[in-house]
Amino acid sequence: MALTGKLVGHVEISSHADVLHDLLRHKPNDIASISEPVHSCDLVSGQQGVVGSVICWNYTHDGKKQSGKEIIEEIDETNHKIVFKYIEGDLLERYKTLTITFHVEPKDDKQLATWTFDYEKLDASIPDPTNVMDLLCGIVKDMYVHACNK
Numbered sequence: 001m002a003l004t005g006k007l008v009g010h011v012e013i014s015s016h017a018d019v020l021h022d023l024l025r026h027k028p029n030d031i032a033s034i035s036e037p038v039h040s041c042d043l044v045s046g047q048q049g050v051v052g053s054v055i056c057w058n059y060t061h062d063g064k065k066q067s068g069k070e071i072i073e074e075i076d077e078t079n080h081k082i083v084f085k086y087i088e089g090d091l092l093e094r095y096k097t098l099t100i101t102f103h104v105e106p107k108d109d110k111q112l113a114t115w116t117f118d119y120e121k122l123d124a125s126i127p128d129p130t131n132v133m134d135l136l137c138g139i140v141k142d143m144y145v146h147a148c149n150k
Contacts, residue, residue: 003096003124007117009133011140016147017104017111021080023143024102025049025072028057035142037061037135044069051075054087061135066090070100080104091132096120098129100136113140 013020023030026049028041039058046053051072058067068089075082081103091098101116115136117129 003122004120005117005128007119007128007130007133009115009137011113011137011144012107013104013111013113013144015111016144017080017113019147019150020113020140020143021077021082021102021104023147024082025075028055031139031143034146035139038139039065046072049075057089059135061090062131064090068092073099076103091129094122094126095129096122102140113144115140 023034028048032038032040037060039060041058042056044054044056048055049072051074054069054071056067056069058065060066066089068091069087070084071087073083073085081101084100084102086092086095086098086100097118097120099118101118102114103116104111104113106112115133117133119129121128
């Protein structure tokens with residue numbers, strides 16, 4: 001069984017790619033009032049929404065309160081893309097490395113809000129992070145509903 005992997009999840013949206021990107025980049029703390037699993041998102045160091053800044057997420061996953069710190073590694077405004085590298089927190093109890101990319105890509109007359117996980121498990125008994133992907137796709141759906149109701 002391979003220890004490294006890639007997992008991709010999509011949420012179909014019709015518009016508001018810029019709003020979703022803006023929330024994740026500049027106002028991630030607002031997501032706590034939009035999506036129930038997210039309790040808070042705090043800037044730890046750097047400037048909000050800038051490459052190199054570190055943010056800490058507090059959330060509920062699998063019925064447990066958890067947290068994780070991520071550093072923003074890349075931002076691409078054109079493709080509404082943000083790359084986060086997970087550097088500390090509960091998920092590193094199972095994964096040696098975890099890089100999470102969010103971007104929006106066109107599909108027919110709609111768009112896909114896409115999460116991509118690149119990860120390395122600590123050992124072969126660790127499952128792929130599909131339940132984490134489900135969590136993030138659910139959060140994007142909440143963000144999209146919020147954007148549509150503005």
